[in-house]
Amino acid sequence: MPISKKQSWHIEPPWGLLNDPNGLVWYKGNYYAFFQWNRFAKDHSSKAWGFATSPDLVHWQFRGSALLPDQLYDAQGVYSGSALEIDGRLCLYYTGNAKQQGRRISHQCLAISTDGRHFRKEGPLFAAPAGYTGHFRDPKVLAVLQGGYQMVVGAQRDNGLGAVVLYTSPDGFRWSYGGVVGTSREYQMIECPELFRLEDAPVLLYCPQHRDNAADTSLDSFSVGRVLDQGPDASRPLDLDTGWQRLDEGFDFYAPQTFRTPDGRRILFAWMSRLEGEAETAFGAGEPRIHCLTMPRELFRRGQRLCQRPVRELRELPGTPVPGETTESGRLYRPFRRAFRFTATELAAERNLDLTLHEGEWSFHYDAAAHTVTVERRCWTGPGQDTRTVPLSALSSLELWCDQSSAELFLNGGEQVFSARIWPASSQASLLIAGLPPESPVQLTLLPDDLYRYLPKEEETQ
Template sequence: MISKKQKIHLEAPKGLMNDPNGLCWYKGELYVFFQWNRFSKDHSFKEWGLFKSSNLLDWDFHGSAIVPDQEYDNNGVYSGNALEIDGKMHIYYTGNTKPNGIRKTYQCLAETDDGELFQKKGIILNTPKDFTEHFRDPFVWKGKDQKYYMVVGAQKVSGKGAIALCKSCDGKKWNYIGILAESDNCEMIECPVVFSLGEQQILLFCSQHRDNDKDEVLWSESLYQLGEWEPQTGDFTVGNLDEKYSRLDWGMDFYAPQTVCMPDGRTILFAWMSQMDGEQTEIFGEGEPNVHCMTLPRELTLRENRICQRPARELYQLLDDHIQIPKEKNHFQQETIAEMVSLSERTWYCKMELLQQEGIFELNINQSEVVFCYDPGEKQLVFQRKSWIRDGLEQKEVTLEKLDDLEIWFDTSSIEIFINGGSVVLSARVIPTQQHTKIRFQKSSKDMIKSMNMYKMKGRKSN
């Protein structure tokens, strides 16, 4: 069995990792907390693990940070965020309990003044009467009016999804204001995030479709809306989560994104690189001590009223040996160009600039571990990966007006593709079928490649 251990992505040394939590720049370091089950590769236990870095390249793993050891969080320390207030890091999270098997949630606070010892301060908000106990994932920010605001993912008593809005003068005592936004199409909203790019305010959220009778998740997706939020009234100009939304990522594995503002003003995003179901997770984790990872950190900008995502600029320091691509024309005269790229490892970077030509552009990585195909006539991009639970390929489709460039970051068991300067991004885990790399281009792609640069990559440093 080929190892799935990643070289450039954050992953826990054991157990199951999921949502990034509490992204916070504090005392010269970026704190990336995450949902973690250190005991097994399933969701039966939830605490916060922690990575720290001063440069997005060298990471220290600090193990358990916040564990479920209180009556109000004894069934799990669920997702939340962190914010520095008066020199202390304030950590907001959902405490999950299940007395007599019945869910009861609380929004909770922990603090630290050294980034090492996290002192719990208890419950700061009970579930308002408008909502069921599917009420979780607080995100706190400081408004322009110097007040603190919190959004919480929620399910209304009607069984439909919503985002609750709360307010505080000091970040400690909170009052529920009302519903910021709501949905008629989904049964739960998770992981809301409010932030700004320049003057534009943005709401990230995950719409979760559920079978309320069985209390089971059917499917979920990560979305965003552009809008204006008025702190005096608590109104968000969109309000309806079923309209005027966009996807953040078009691949198979991307969920629960969270952002942080860096000291230089950049907005950085991490997400959980998974949307696997239980069967996929079990098989993907076979033979490994751990399962799941984070996406690469991404810089966010706004272009033509759409979020663009690019790999954080620090990551380009991981590029190592330049790979020479054969330029002889006879490489483009075969039915396929199997010899064009052949590597002895699985971690690499590739940037292609493309010309606007007729004909289908297609590349095939490692005998259909990943297939990428763009048809300019239909203006359709098809992204496929090899399934590991059944024969054949899984597929996602994107409508794309044109294909100007591709930037591919391929790790041992994942791929992230940034298209047209990051206006479209595809993220997916990949099941390794071979130790090396072969990239095959279809003949019709030969006149489309304007330039192609490829590099081996160094692994991230970690302790």
């Protein structure tokens, strides 16, 4: 009998397809995580906003729908956007996608809530300006220190190449075009941009995308970030093809979005998928749902490098330690469920290290001589392995966070991160470590099993 892929502590819908995180915000005593949701099928044929709430970034409840594609200006999709509290109101900014005679028309739109449960659409704020195509989307709004608000929008110019565009507003409701933040010569679209300050430096996140403009289809895309020397300057647009780092080196990470907690931390979620075509169809077969968000992560800087670590609230969770046993192959752990956290510190940079999860569903190898890290997972659409290899000068610590069908690995306190969905095939959860220095402190801890739940259907927001 197939093993369920249903996650136990990651945000995912009870049915249908989830993709981009949209509005992440703290509002009236709760964290909100909105996300793209197809309520009807495990494909991308319909786009609404679903959401979940949490008092503590740990215990989440799925709440149902927030925004549906029920107006002429968003009839072909309530696309991605962001959320912000303004004067006690929860403001949701999103892209309304419509098509007329095969032509894509996009508007940046606003919806407002005063209770976090019921959302009133205010309609379009503005359409794509002259010089841009209908690929003009994903508004991310930020309150600025000097007063007022900024919005960055992902765009495609009339020349078929990508850009990030800036808008400004005195109140969050009246918006003016502020110029171009950056342009690309290589990528046909820039998706999911975000501009914010992190430890007193401006940071830009975005997703470069190759497209077949003639067929209007995506070819490939990924998520990057960069620390800027100064804020946006329309007189000197950034070169978006250079100066960035990948935010996650794993298989499944896209469309990251951040927000500030009341205590000032910058928290990131992303869509934990880059599955396409055959792989996505196979992964969702026999399941009522597909895809989830990553675990919440604290984003921080080490110089010009953007780093991530699991949020403090998860790291401080009490859990049940699981003892390991010494075998000929290494140290072996056999937890009785797949939701756990493993940590290892004071690792020896001169020694190779290997981790094997659930008898080969996922594995990690650090090559001390080559200074490389390789992460593999068992391919589920054919024989062999999916593989990622990246340079790493030394390995000093690692954290591995597992759920029923995912693994998220943090190296050297968040210097490198690898996210992956995995196909549960082994009936016995296990973790085997080879090459571990005898003096290295290690611990495997089971995570509580009540961190995420669905409300009864009659209590969901429709």
